[in-house]
Amino acid sequence: MTEQPPGRKEKAAPVIRDLASKIACGTYGPGRKIPSLRKLSERYGVSVSTARRSVKALADKGMLTFLHGSGTFVAEKRSPADRRFRIAAVAATFGVNAMNTCTGIAVNGILDAADELGIELTTIPMRFEEMSDARLEALSGGFDGVILLGGYDGILSSPRPVCAAVGLSMHDSCGGLFSLIELDPFRATELAVGFFRERGVREVAVAGHARPAHRLREQLFRDAWQSVGTLLFPPDDTPGEYRPERGIYFTCGAAALAAAEAYHAETGRELGRDYPVLCFDGHPLFVDRPHRNLPTLAINLRLAGVAAAEECLRRITCPGSASRRIYIAPELYPGE
The missing domain is CATH 3.40.50.2300 (Response regulator)
Known part of the structure; x- marks a missing residue:
């Protein structure tokens, strides 16, 4: 069976979703003019007619307003009557x-x-x-x-x-x-232990963080790893010395990105390619290299x-x- 091309709604959905998110997050604040239909079509790789349908859908929700001869603006007030x-x-x-x-x-x-x-x-x-x-x-x-x-x-x-x-x-x-x-920190611990074991790592340094969620992640991994290999805790929650035989488990994504950035600045290389490191919470998925090669645990x-x-x-x-x-x-x- 020949695959059918995506319908009009499917083509407009990503544009609607991204614009709505930008409005909700304040990227396009109340009263601000949004890009023209032509610019939107270029930015999202869609036709001008798809961009027009997307803008109209948001206007129908009360998020955008049209001013004849001026363009399309984020509505000053967005309180539809059906929202309780x-x-x-x-x-x-x-x-x-x-x-x-x-x-x-x-x-x-x-x-x-x-x-x-x-x-x-x-x-x-x-x-x-x-x-x-x-x-x-x-x-x-x-x-x-x-x-x-x-x-x-x-x-x-x-x-x-x-x-x-x-x-x-x-x-x-x-x-x-x-x-x-x-x-789920329990499932994350299972995946982290498996990650290091598959790479033949016996010694893991944990770079943590003071916030409650990070301390729990650290404790769960400590409990699970102590029957597998050696556990290290570098001073001041830093990653410590990089060695091919030593794994590093970052319980904080921001700390992992900072370490990868510093490593790249010093060596010109990518930390995730050179050493068995693992990052908790998915931050590397949303940034450019050299962080994209940093393995990470993440949810939807x-x-x-x-x-x-x-x-x-x-x-x-x-x-x-x-x-x-x-x-x-x-x-x-x-x-x-």
């Missing part, structure tokens, strides 16, 4: 290219769920050092639910949000206040965003319901 619940997504950064960052892809999943669940999403950039119990409590008063994207649990102590709260990539539930969506972030939105809505519509910890199984990406 207001949810805030908080992250340290949403990135200029929303669909090429961990946070942007997770927000895209929240947006997918929002259309079906009747949710109005607001994104709020907040650096980790800006977060506090008081800031979260004040923020939560303006929404029905709040989703924290990233390791804010390393900063919060005893927050009292006044709305439903969900943490994505957090581990500490703050006494059961947060439902949590996490990369879009599905994680969907799960976060669904869990937040459950907490909103069932007041007093217990928080939950939802694990998503990771996959091992060996690098290019």
